[in-house]
Amino acid sequence: MPSNLPDVVLWSIPAFVLLTVLEMVSYRLHPDDDAAGYEAKDAATSISMGLGSLFFDVLWKIPVVAIYAAVYELTPLRVPVLWWTIPLMLLAQDFFYYWSHRGHHVIRILWACHVVHHSSRKFNLSTALRQPWTGFTSWPFYLPVIACGVHPAALAFCSSVNLVYQFWIHTERIDRLPRPFEFVLNTPSHHRVHHASQGGYLDRNFGGILIVWDRLFRSFAAETERPVYGLTKNIRTYNPLRVATHEYVAIARDVRAASTWHERAGRLFRGPGWEPRPDGPGSSGDTPAPGRPATAERAA
Structure with a gap:
């Protein structure tokens, strides 16, 4: 990585730990209800998934970095890492993150990776750590960024910033922010909608740092009723594997x-x-599973 770009995730780990502990204490001092807060087995699973993802990400990054490096060498374009280009690279990364995230909700083989993050029926800061172990499915979405001359290390930096930003929005302890922030940024309110399993909330609010992409591409939903977290068909296991x-x-x-x-x-x-449409007189094409939207089934 270029020497002027810090390891954002590494520097953020103490803040992750501190904020998670503070949130746990807040629920001890001011309990909400049975649907909120922490449950020991659930939090342990989320933390285990996060630790496991650190190990597996190292393995998946080897071929991905090789592909990115090859594309970077082939393109004649170069984007220098300067004070004014970094915000532009962050903007580009966030744009392609939106499409990657959206694709991981509407294509089942990609959803198989991302479903891990939605599998908790709790919504707290530990949920942000519940990351997949098969995180090799996002790299094709960012090839245009590399082809435009962004160094792979600069893209990694932008991805880390995006990941770190999303940590704090996994909470019910923060209500809606002032309207200008809610209009532009992804906030806890918007992300609660994204993790909800109600029909009207499914497949909404895919943004990473910015919520403007959802507003532009008509995937935005405001938080109205209390979200019910998890999958439409929840898994009943705390086994990380x-x-x-x-x-x-x-x-x-x-x-x-x-x-x-x-x-x-x-x-x-x-x-x-x-689901395929059953064969029969007058049938043609395909159909979603009975009684639910085409992208609503969220578990095995």
Whole structure:
């Protein structure tokens, strides 16, 4: 990484620990209700997923860095790392993060990675640590940034800033912020909607730092009713390995049971709730699972 770009995640770890402890203490001193706060097994699973992701991310980064480096060497463009280019790179990274995040909600094989982050029925700062162990699915979305001449290390820095920013928005202890902030930034209120499992909240508010992308591309929903967190079909396990792999197992089962190549492709690349339309007179095309939107099924 260029010498003038710090390791944002490393420097933020003490703040992560301190803020999480403070939030835990706040729930001890001022309990909310049974749906809020911390549950020991759930928090332990989230922390375990976070620690595991640090190990697996090192493995996945090896081929990704090689691909990025090759693309960077092939492009004639170069974006220098200067005080005025860093905000532009952050803006570009956040834009492509929006599309990566949205893609991970509407394409099932990508959702199998991202579902880990949504698998907790709690919403607190420890939930931010519940990260996937198969985080190799996002890199294609950022190839345009590298092709435009952004150094892979500069992109890594921007991604780290985006990740660190999103830590503090995983809380119910912060209500709505003043309107200008709520209009431009991703806030705890907006992110509570994103983690909710109600039909009107599903697949909304994909932004990382900025919420303006959701407003522009019509995926925004304001927080109105109290969110119910988790999946539309929750998993009942605290085993980190099962949390990390349960949707891949479900995909393998569905692909194995599929009767046509069209259905096999749909099980991989259509929405998480996609079902083939039953054969019969007058039937054509595909249909979502009965009684739920096409992208609403969120677990095996």
